[in-house]
Amino acid sequence: MHIADRMDAIQPFHVMALLARARALESAGRSIVHMEIGEPDFITPQPVIDAGLAALAAGITHYTPATGLPQLRERIAGFYQSRYGVSVAAERIVITPGASAALQLIMAMLVNPGERVLMADPGYPCNRNFVYLLNGEPVGIPVDAGSAYQPTARQVEQYWDDATVALLVASPSNPTGTVLDTETLRGYHAVTSRHAGALVVDEIYHGLTYEHQAETALSIADDVTVVNSFSKYFGMTGWRLGWLVVRDEFVAGIDKLAQNLFLAAPTVAQHAALAAFGDENIAILEARRAAFRERRDLLLPALRDLGFDIPVTPDGAFYLYAGCSRFTDDSYRFSMDLLEQAGVAITPGLDFGHYRPEAHVRFAYTTSLENLEEGINRLAAFVNRI
Amino acid sequence: MHIADRMDAIQPFHVMALLARARALESAGRSIVHMEIGEPDFITPQPVIDAGLAALAAGITHYTPATGLPQLRERIAGFYQSRYGVSVAAERIVITPGASAALQLIMAMLVNPGERVLMADPGYPCNRNFVYLLNGEPVGIPVDAGSAYQPTARQVEQYWDDATVALLVASPSNPTGTVLDTETLRGYHAVTSRHAGALVVDEIYHGLTYEHQAETALSIADDVTVVNSFSKYFGMTGWRLGWLVVRDEFVAGIDKLAQNLFLAAPTVAQHAALAAFGDENIAILEARRAAFRERRDLLLPALRDLGFDIPVTPDGAFYLYAGCSRFTDDSYRFSMDLLEQAGVAITPGLDFGHYRPEAHVRFAYTTSLENLEEGINRLAAFVNRI
Numbered sequence: 001m002h003i004a005d006r007m008d009a010i011q012p013f014h015v016m017a018l019l020a021r022a023r024a025l026e027s028a029g030r031s032i033v034h035m036e037i038g039e040p041d042f043i044t045p046q047p048v049i050d051a052g053l054a055a056l057a058a059g060i061t062h063y064t065p066a067t068g069l070p071q072l073r074e075r076i077a078g079f080y081q082s083r084y085g086v087s088v089a090a091e092r093i094v095i096t097p098g099a100s101a102a103l104q105l106i107m108a109m110l111v112n113p114g115e116r117v118l119m120a121d122p123g124y125p126c127n128r129n130f131v132y133l134l135n136g137e138p139v140g141i142p143v144d145a146g147s148a149y150q151p152t153a154r155q156v157e158q159y160w161d162d163a164t165v166a167l168l169v170a171s172p173s174n175p176t177g178t179v180l181d182t183e184t185l186r187g188y189h190a191v192t193s194r195h196a197g198a199l200v201v202d203e204i205y206h207g208l209t210y211e212h213q214a215e216t217a218l219s220i221a222d223d224v225t226v227v228n229s230f231s232k233y234f235g236m237t238g239w240r241l242g243w244l245v246v247r248d249e250f251v252a253g254i255d256k257l258a259q260n261l262f263l264a265a266p267t268v269a270q271h272a273a274l275a276a277f278g279d280e281n282i283a284i285l286e287a288r289r290a291a292f293r294e295r296r297d298l299l300l301p302a303l304r305d306l307g308f309d310i311p312v313t314p315d316g317a318f319y320l321y322a323g324c325s326r327f328t329d330d331s332y333r334f335s336m337d338l339l340e341q342a343g344v345a346i347t348p349g350l351d352f353g354h355y356r357p358e359a360h361v362r363f364a365y366t367t368s369l370e371n372l373e374e375g376i377n378r379l380a381a382f383v384n385r386i
Numbered sequence: 387m388h389i390a391d392r393m394d395a396i397q398p399f400h401v402m403a404l405l406a407r408a409r410a411l412e413s414a415g416r417s418i419v420h421m422e423i424g425e426p427d428f429i430t431p432q433p434v435i436d437a438g439l440a441a442l443a444a445g446i447t448h449y450t451p452a453t454g455l456p457q458l459r460e461r462i463a464g465f466y467q468s469r470y471g472v473s474v475a476a477e478r479i480v481i482t483p484g485a486s487a488a489l490q491l492i493m494a495m496l497v498n499p500g501e502r503v504l505m506a507d508p509g510y511p512c513n514r515n516f517v518y519l520l521n522g523e524p525v526g527i528p529v530d531a532g533s534a535y536q537p538t539a540r541q542v543e544q545y546w547d548d549a550t551v552a553l554l555v556a557s558p559s560n561p562t563g564t565v566l567d568t569e570t571l572r573g574y575h576a577v578t579s580r581h582a583g584a585l586v587v588d589e590i591y592h593g594l595t596y597e598h599q600a601e602t603a604l605s606i607a608d609d610v611t612v613v614n615s616f617s618k619y620f621g622m623t624g625w626r627l628g629w630l631v632v633r634d635e636f637v638a639g640i641d642k643l644a645q646n647l648f649l650a651a652p653t654v655a656q657h658a659a660l661a662a663f664g665d666e667n668i669a670i671l672e673a674r675r676a677a678f679r680e681r682r683d684l685l686l687p688a689l690r691d692l693g694f695d696i697p698v699t700p701d702g703a704f705y706l707y708a709g710c711s712r713f714t715d716d717s718y719r720f721s722m723d724l725l726e727q728a729g730v731a732i733t734p735g736l737d738f739g740h741y742r743p744e745a746h747v748r749f750a751y752t753t754s755l756e757n758l759e760e761g762i763n764r765l766a767a768f769v770n771r772i
Contacts, residue, residue, distance in 0.1 A: 001582060001635065002496065002551050002582060002583060002584065003495060003496070003639070004494065004495060004496055004497055004498045004501075004520075005498055006494065006498075007495060007639050007642075007643075010642060010643065010646060011642070012638075012641070012642040012645060013645055016645075039448060039449055043445040043446075043447045043448070044445070044447040049442055049443075049445065049447070052442050052654070053439055053442050053443065056435055056438050056439050056442070057435075057439065059429040059430070059435065060429075060624070061429045061430040061435070061621075061622065061623065061624045061625065062425060062429070062623055062624050063425055063623050063624050064624065097483055097626060097648070097652075098648065098649060100646075100647060100648055100649055101648070104647060108390065108392065108519055109389060109390060109393060110388060110389070110390055111390055112390045112391055112392075112521075113499045113521050115390075125646075126645075126646045126647075129646040129647075130646070130647075133494055133520075133646075133647065134390075134519075134520070134521070135498075135499050135520070135521060165388050196387060196388060197388060198388065235447075236447065237447065237448055237449050238446070238447045238448050238449050238450065238650070238652065238653030238654065239447065239652060239653070239654070240483060240626070240648075240649070240650070240651070240652045240653075249387065252398075253389070253393050255398070256393075256396060256397070256398040257393075257396065259398060259399055259402075259512075260396060260486075260511075260512045260515040260516070260519075261486060261490060261512075261515075261516075261519065262483070262484065262486055262487070262626075263484060263486055263626070264624070264626070265626070266483075266624065266625060266626045266652045266655065267624030267625070267626075268438070268624065268625070268654060268655075269652065269654075
């Protein structure tokens with residue numbers, strides 16, 4: 001039985017075992033507070049659902065072009081103009097089946113076997129695996145509070161070698177929630193340009209920022225690649241819809257890859273997303289953003305009070321990445337014990353990389369204030385017993 | 387500007403240039419008969435649309451598990467039992483975002499860089515490119531009418547070498563419409579088993595057969611991989627939903643890959659597909675199958691009368707793969723001239739492989755009898771002028 005070597009490199013999400021245990025406990029009647037889930041608890045806003053219903057009722061069920069509905073590409077270009085004041089030609093925007101597909105497309109375009117992609121450690125677990133898929137080598141740059149859990153341009157320069165072809169960063173970051181400022185992005189771009197490499201910026205948590213609006217990396221240069229999604233800010237996870245913005249010279253190649261790998265993104269999702277940028281929908285999304293901020297502002301001081309180490313205030317996404325060294329030197333064990341003994345599910349650091357995962361856990365505030373309060377109470381009782 | 391080497395190997399669909407020209411002609415007011423489109427002209431049957439509407443109206447918009455809705459996996463297992471009399475455990479069935487994702491998952495599981503996958507030439511163009519994505523080497527086995535455009539087990543044995551890891555076949559085949567019988571499948575399985583390789587059978591056109599029902603390759607052994615789709619027989623192209631059936635030992639690996647590469651298939655599509663196996667829906671699909679057969683039975687003799695060479699009666703899918711040597715030694719030129727001069731769009735052989743593409747064209751009967759009659763008349767006038 002022959003299996004490809006990459007199957008050893010690609011790891012399942014470790015949180016899955018914890019999730020399975022949480023479900024088993026719930027089936028047995030236990031109450032579990034979920035602070036491990038990387039998906040908004042809100043369902044898709046009604047204006048988008050209504051647009052999806054209308055498309056289905058009209059029998060719009062055939063394929064779209066591989067690069068997506070032209071009017072949706074235009075709508076996204078308009079959003080870059082109105083929200084960020086940045087002009088992006090619709091032709092550079094490719095609609096994808098989720099940001100997952102967007103990440104895969106750009107990595108397939110860039111990475112030969114043996115070539116390296118730099119990324120933050122901790123970071124989004126799938127990023128490594130998109131590189132392993134292509135037999136490339138993901139290289140984690142260890143990041144900590146000193147640089148707000150983002151690589152510095154100096155680190156990028158240090159880690160860049162002849163086999164390196166790209167830097168992949170995320171703003172806001174999963175799991176740390178920190179946002180890149182324009183100066184840092186410009187620093188990255190200077191390094192990648194010097195080496196004729198690519199700068200790829202994951203902006204899938206854009207919109208979910210609580211201090212000030214993040215700037216898109218598209219504002220700094222035309223050759224930056226940006227990945228975005230309708231899943232998080234727009235609340236459309238299950239629709240599987242994202243997009244990719246690439247330089248002009250990449251469009252034909254990305255189109256050709258998308259034709260072959262995916263054919264097209266789901267049609268009803270694309271028609272539904274046409275309603276995502278309307279005033280009524282944006283008002284709903286902004287109310288949700290306020291709700292997420294309220295949750296963060298409850299959870300963050302409570303965790304700090306309990307003794308979790310969160311030295312940088314996360315200003316985006318819906319995650320808090322917390323040092324747990326006061327309680328444990330094994331965050332996986334800690335998370336499993338917390339689940340078993342206190343009925344609180346969180347994500348151990350292990351899924352996010354190799355840099356001190358045993359000393360960190362991730363809390364997601366994708367549940368109600370009431371649930372968060374209950375979770376905090378359970379957590380307090382649990383750590384006070386340690 | 388660094389680009390991965392695979393981008394040279396992966397070709398866009400050549401028919402896209404022809405399609406773009408067809409659209410330009412239509413925009414200028416010309417009537418075009420479309421016999422190039424690999425998608426049923428029917429919209430999704432109403433019972434499935436209704437199930438999708440109900441799911442959306444109920445606000446079911448979150449992610450499903452990476453392997454798909456458990457009840458849909460059960461439903462598909464039930465379909466294998468009722469339609470084919472084959473027991474397949476639901477756990478071996480993984481729901482995917484289209485058959486494209488299913489093909490990608492199994493190739494990623496099997497193929498290291500430099501390793502080879504055997505496939506029929508002519509065949510589905512993306513198959514080569516799933517292998518190129520992984521820096522593997524797709525090896526086309528030239529097939530012709532003598533073996534009903536399918537490889538013989540003897541050929542598979544001849545082409546197998548130390549670097550070969552899998553045989554990928556399709557039944558019914560695109561572009562040739564021919565179906566594999568059980569004996570041939572058993573012959574393949576004997577060869578792949580002897581070499582500890584994998585047999586992967588694309589059954590996405592299953593259900594669309596006109597002589598007798600095709601048997602699933604799952605009936606011959608538990609270690610065969612089968613790719614299937616809701617797109618063709620079930621008429622759900624734009625929903626992007628397919629499935630993969632693998633041996634028990636592969637399930638955990640496929641799950642891990644699916645988590646990382648796709649997260650999950652579209653949620654509304656999965657809920658809609660739950661209605662795909664109901665009696666009312668199957669009755670609609672069977673009526674459509676009868677319509678496809680009627681179209682084939684109009685088009686096939688008409689093309690033969692005009693002088694196209696179709697030595698094997700295609701008994702499935704909705705394609706006729708026709709030799710055009712009586713008219714041309716350049717099927718691409720022939721197709722472009724046919725479009726320009728007669729307003730009929732067909733697909734030149736070029737997209738399907740390297741074995742005599744210049745001598746073949748593909749006709750799709752994904753349009754009404756009236757359109758096919760008009761197309762035949764235009765085609766007759768065109769070839770009579772040659």
